[in-house]
Amino acid sequence: MTTATPRPPLSTLRSLARLLPIARPVLPRLGLGAVSALLASLLALGIPLVLEEVIAGPITSGDPGQLVWGAVVVLALGLAEALMVWLRRWFVLAPATKVEYDLRQSFYARLQRLPVAFHDRWQSGQLLSRMMQDMSMLRRWMAFGLILLIVNLLTILIGAALLFRWHWLLGTLFLVFSAPVIVAGFLFEKRYGALARQSQDQAGDLATAVEESVHGIRVLKAFGRGSHALKKFTRQAESLRETELGKARAIGGIWFWLVLLPDLAFAVCLGAGIFLIQGGQLQVAELVAFFAMATVLRWPMESIGFLFSFTLDARTGTDRIFEVFDEQNTIVDPETPRTIAVPRGELTFDDVHFRYQDAAASEPDLIDGAQLTLRPGETMALVGLTGSGKTTLTTLPGRLYDVTGGRVLLDGVDVRELSLAELRRHVGMAFEDATLFSQTVRDNVLLGREDLVPGSPAADEVLREALQVAQAQFVHDLPQGVDTVIGEEGLSLSGGQRQRLALARAVAARPAVLVLDDPLSALDVDTEALVEDALREVLSDTTALIVAHRPSTVTLADRVALLQDGRITAVGTHSELLRDSEHYRHVISSLEDEEARLRQREATL
Structure with missing residues (x-):
């Protein structure tokens, strides 16, 4: 028994857009969750601006009274940010589980309607992995990955624009040294996308092997073939392990650039900032605020690799689920059914x-x-x-x-x-x-x-x-x-x-x-x-x-x-x-x- 031959994959955006009809009823709450997450990021971006005023004012003048007010404002921003993070989770948790529930219900109903010929061709483990593993992953992506990917990209754009507030040279240097992340992300998508699909298919094959062994345990014991089944399972598990290691290496590669490039940008910008201060073109308070802003942007930039891989996993899971929805059902009700009121049984x-x-x-x-x-x-x-x-x-x-x-x-x-x-x-x-x-x-x-x-x-x-x-x-x-x-x-x-x-x-x-x-x-x-x-x-x-x-x-x-x-x-x-x-x-x-x-x-x- 084999699975159907996968169709040529759609682009990531077109593939994930197929979830839209199912997710449409909960989009308002997901949107509110995204707004809450964006407000939390904006509040975090506001803290460096407050720090600039505190350093330029109370710390420079030595007025401790004004310093207290600065600390109160930073604390208030932090508390407001925490509240927005809590609201994000509150807004998205129930809608994401509702989408998972509806998708799982529709998938099961589809399995019931598809003809026996379909089930002859598909491994039960492949269907189980799609219904359980892939749909749970889509719920997590919708509640966490999608919203943070959008919000963190917006945060990076807004924060990058704010970096030019202090000096155009610092902003330019930071962006130039961070730009190669885009190239690394493009190469990562091509490699990781293929590995993600291979991994999920292998997980389905492994689930099939476990199911067959459990159902056939009497036969395996009667013929003393438990070790044979174990060897076969080990080979399949090893193949999945190698694929997962390939995924880990791909993620490690993107993380290398995501960590290295911002650090390199920090070093270059620090040298340029010192030069500008010596030339009288930049104040110490402005340089501290610049680095505080760049530090706030560090997490959104580092998270892009993880969120990107998460999105590719979601794209692969969506493709696998819709392979079943796309299967043609050849045994259906006629458009205008006839009836037999009292069947004779001929x-x-x-x-x-x-x-x-x-x-x-x-x-x-x-x-x-x-x-x-x-x-x-x-x-x-x-x-x-x-x-x-x-x-x-x-x-x-x-x-x-x-x-x-x-x-x-x-x-x-x-x-x-x-x-x-x-x-x-x-x-x-x-x-x-x-x-x-x-x-x-x-x-x-x-x-x-x-x-x-x-x-x-x-x-x-x-x-x-x-x-x-x-x-x-x-x-x-x-x-x-x-x-x-x-x-x-x-x-x-x-x-x-x-x-x-x-x-x-x-x-x-x-x-x-x-x-x-x-x-x-x-x-x-x-x-x-x-x-x-x-x-x-x-x-x-x-x-x-x-x-x-x-x-x-x-x-x-x-x-x-x-x-x-x-x-x-x-x-x-x-x-x-x-x-x-x-x-x-x-x-x-x-x-x-x-x-x-x-x-x-x-x-x-």
Whole structure:
């Protein structure tokens, strides 16, 4: 599984501007935060002007009374500056977290809407790192980095202009020796931008490795491959470490110039100031005030490198987040959806073709012209050899994937003409690989019943019936019964228990069409027989398409469809196909061999 190929990056300004629609509601408060920060900087710039007056007046004249007033003014300016800093934080903290919240909500909603094909291509760790790491970093940048970058740049411009107040030569020298910072910043952006993107992508890969190892911990322990996984993780962590060191070296390089150049400017300006004082063109008080002003400007100038790198990180994070927002969603509601008031449950595959996006052009379609009709209330078993396309065919009625040719019809209506919400009310699914959520048993089973009030008598009755059909009464032996939180992905349960809960979830949804992709494969033979008996009652008025991997599952069906090389090559009862189809006999024989091996294994346990 790989991530999508990144698009060519936008400029930093254009990339960050994509956050504007989300941030627009909180811009007034962010603006007030910026104004507070700017006022704090202006107050700091006012202190050197007061110092000039104090040195030229009270200190030179020796009047201690006036000196006290000078100290009071400096203290007042300092307190006012501290107040403005506090106001900046108060103004921006809540808006920045609101933007992060809205962005995270939109991102999660987008992940839910994007088709399964998207999730097939993207690593889960990459998506997690974007949702958590990148969005948290954008919040910090919006509340801190953006405002200080703007304010510090303005402070430098205003302070630089004030430096000319004392003497044009001092101001010119300071600016000339500080100007190379701009060149260093330009070179820094080119190098650091690439490293920032590489680092964040590698962090996503590392998150994927951790997630896979945690989910597959049983397999790794069973095969003694923990050290192998550790070596692979170490290589990835080392690559990330090298990239982070590259970022640190780039930041160290820009900091070298940001520290060196102002110090060099100080030294040159000190020599020039002494020369001007000796020539009578400058007073001592003016030189002290000049250096006090230059010292105030020292922090804004030094912070530019950090804030610049922070902004580039934010640009990279924005690019990574909008890569997901920019993904095309091919499975969407039609502009004018049709409705089926009372579904009968007739399901038709009309010359259906399907191929995956990454399939080579020379490869045939995985589903290559399938033609099949399930009558209302009929149970149809779908059989075929491994790789014939059975599972793929079952994903098409619910539009987990869209056909690439032909149509899937529900009661004569193309499923693409129904809204997704309505379609998935009418078509329910249970998969061989049962996925459960870190919720209670009750919540997992009633996942598809938004119409029921949790804890109501109606909901409890649906829950009881679904658990009964799926032979999942084991849940009553759990610590809190149906209110037991079953843990991440239900891994605390056995494979058969997970499958029974997934089947109960599909049954509880009460769809008109029920698609079951070998939902009983992890059950022992006796439990499977009980489930099949219960399913016969449930399926009496429900259209069902069941992928069968055991001959016993075929007995559930009214008819059987044989899938061969992506085509339905025969349809009939089990006895009819045994009589007329050699390929069907071969398929059933292979299923019987597999079932015999299963029974033998169960007998030895």
